[in-house]
Amino acid sequence: MATTQNNQQELQEQLDALRKDFAELTSTLKEMTANYAREGEENVKAAAGQAQQQLKQSLCKAQQEVESRPYTSMAVAFGIGLLLGKLLDR
Template sequence: MATNSNELQELKSELASLKSDMADIGETLAKLARSSANEGRERVKEAASHSRDQARQTLGAFEKEVEERPMTSLAVALGMGFILGKLIDR
């Protein structure tokens, strides 16, 4: 009977240890999830910043082109407007 009692105590001890280990695993997984979320957030911010910079450069180049060749730019805009107008009418 004493053996059963010792085995029961040992089982309780192992279950408590297992519970503690599972809690530690849960904490570790939560830390990993937070880390991944932060990393993803930073990547999105960097990509947005890069896209914004690229858009500014493109707009600057477009403005410079229009300033250097205003008549050509006007003709291109007129042609594109005409083509879009024809496509929309259909």
């Protein structure tokens, strides 16, 4: 009888240890997932900021080109519009 009680107690202790280990594993996985998501978000924000900066630079260059050569810019815009009109007309 004592052996059965000892076995039950030992089994209960092992189950408690297993529950504790599982809780720690779950907690660790939760932390790892949160860190991974945070890093991904930071990477996306950095890439978006860099793309936005490049877009601003490109727009600034285009604006400077138009301001320095207004008639050429109008002729190019007219030609592109004509070309697109012909392509879309078909």
